[in-house]
Amino acid sequence: MSDVIVIGAGLAGLASAVRLAKLGHRVTICEQDERLGGVLGRIEADGFQWDAGAASTTLPAALRDLFRKSGRPIETLVQLEPVLEARRHMFADGSVLDLPLNDRGTQHEAWTDLAGAQVAQQWTDLVDGYSDTWQLLRTTSIEPPLERKLSFSAVRALKPWQSLEKVAQSQLSDERARAVLRHFAAQGGSDPTLTPGYVGVWSYLERTFGRWTIPGGFGAIADALVQRASERKITVRTSAEVVAVTTNGGAVTGVRLADGEELLADIVVSDVDPRVLYGQLVDDPAAKKVRKRVLATHQAQAAYVVHLGLQEPLPELPFETVLHGSPTVVVRTGGQAPAGHQAWSVLVHGYPTDDVLDLLVARGLHIRDKVVSRQVSPSWWAGVAWEGYRTARRRASNVSPVKGLYCVGAGAHPGSGVPATTLGAAIVADVIGKA
């Protein structure tokens, strides 16, 4: 049995902690805030409730695996439900696409109705092609840690040097179809010209596995993990900021808290921004190379988020609407609201030069006089921005050269979002193994 300290109780930290506890390790979580969950949680005001972070996920198997491998199945704690409504895309020319999420045939029909048979076929062929990309990514860098060199044939198939923008330009003749593909970069806070084309694999994952949500909000996942942590007898320390990872001769020995207390550990799992971990918390010569590499990355542009409580009648919107343009604005309607009201979250991807309500009005959503509550989300850490394909190697790998140190979370391999951060925790638990 090893003594494990997990720094940070975001989704990735909690997921690592409960998996490692189930494998028989003695786990302590140190979280600097008073509450657990990181960006996953709820915002409540004036009788409304909004998801503070994720509101839905694709690849539900990643969450199911997390709960099964840390105790009982997810269904014993929360119900994952498929999002049945199509995602709406509203384009600058006024046209609208309701793109079904998990069905190849109905996606094809939606594109045919909007842009004709040729564009529909281009979209379907492109998404079909990402099936091979997914198999390749899954077997080379999602299930195992991204450490070993990819084979020549894998690199040739992934074409990492080809940007998402290039793929959009070369494979899609309709500007609206290009905009939908580019959104897979924009939603992660990256520029499509600097994002590898294979990131479009999310179009395939959504079409294959759909999107899933939780009635009452995604914050329930954080609650369920906190409950699981308590069942697994994990020691949870809140208001416990870690200011140093202590090491000796290239191996971790524990952590130091802001109040000076030192905690000993054989293993430290960090859910902290790796640029902070290697730039400020770890001072061991073994980290010299990785520090240089990680500090060369930059933060992805986090969406600016405003939560609105609105009085009906309102324009009828599905669970998610993407208002393409500059900046791209996403409206999510799944919050909890009193009778006769709705709770919307508005995510602005890009530079919000105008007030959010002005942006919505300019795109045809005249809701200014409907607003009864308005909450601005705190700024948040969105992971690492794509700056060309080399970013995949510069981003912190899950296994550190400092012995006993592991990285998970939005800034580490395989990236941000619910599926990726959950998979990163699974990689780390598999590498550490049973007590």
Ligand SMILES: Cc1cc2nc3c(=O)[nH]c(=O)nc-3n(C[C@H](O)[C@H](O)[C@H](O)COP(=O)(O)OP(=O)(O)OC[C@H]3O[C@@H](n4cnc5c(N)ncnc54)[C@H](O)[C@@H]3O)c2cc1C
């Ligand atoms: C508005 C919004 C909408 C989103 N929508 C979606 C979505 O629909 N689908 C999807 O898949 N993803 C979505 N995401 C992204 C997803 O929620 C995140 O990628 C994921 O929850 C990140 O989890 P994490 O554990 O990596 O990081 P975090 O949640 O940031 O957790 C890090 C934790 O570490 C703690 N910490 C940091 N430094 C220290 C320290 N020195 N000592 C102790 N503790 C420390 C922090 O306080 C925090 O609790 C969204 C995010 C936001 C904000």
